[in-house]
Amino acid sequence: MKFKAIIFDLDGTLLDTLKDLALAVNAVLESKGYPEHPVDAYRYFVGDGIDLLVKRTFPEAAWSGGNLDLLVEAVKEEYGRRWADHTEPYPGVPEMLNLLEQMAVPKAIFSNKPHQFALLTVEKLLSHWRFLAVIGIGQHMPRKPDPTGALKIAKQMQLEPSAIVYAGDTDTDMKTAYAGGFYPAAVLWGFRPVGELKAAGAKFLAADPLDLIKLF
Secondary structure, eight states: OOOSEEEEOOBTTTEEOHHHHHHHHHHHHHHHTOOOOOGGGGGTTOSSOHHHHHHHHSOHHHHTTTTHHHHHHHHHHHHHHHTTSSOEEOTTHHHHHHHHHHTTOOEEEEEEEEHHHHHHHHHHHSTTSOOSOEEEEBTTBOOTTSOHHHHHHHHHHTOOGGGEEEEESSHHHHHHHHHHTOEEEEESSSSSOHHHHHHTTOSEEESSGGGGGGGO
């Protein structure tokens, strides 16, 4: 089957954001007197929103007792200062996006990044390409694997979810695709290993961004 549109995850799929996320959290950890984590460890900390990122990186005593919101805001503030220091599209992503535009394949983004950061990141680093929608999580948008954001995009595209590829780099992305009835395509250059993606039910494995073109 040839699909008609694609929805992308953002961090770990289109953009390599790992180092900036890690350094932002580590800066807050250091400021609070807690141990920092190696950058590579953040591959398993990120992907499910900032609340869970804080819970995974800070000792429970730090965020329990009503302190979670304060730490989340501190991380957001620090990330806001440094999010563009090292973040850039993965090799091959610009070429892949160019081809999708040449083929007139509708594109959109649904991310567990806070909505304002998702919009800012796309505006600054992916402005050469047209995305029908860019949706991050917020007050009225639950985080993945809840597929609400992806289903909203499908409605905007006037397509059934089964005609749309959902491409991401984590088991959360694959669960999102299944929950919404999308085609789950896993990218292998992101934050999680191939075994996790296969176990989560990925139906297509893209070792290179240009592999995604085969679906259209």
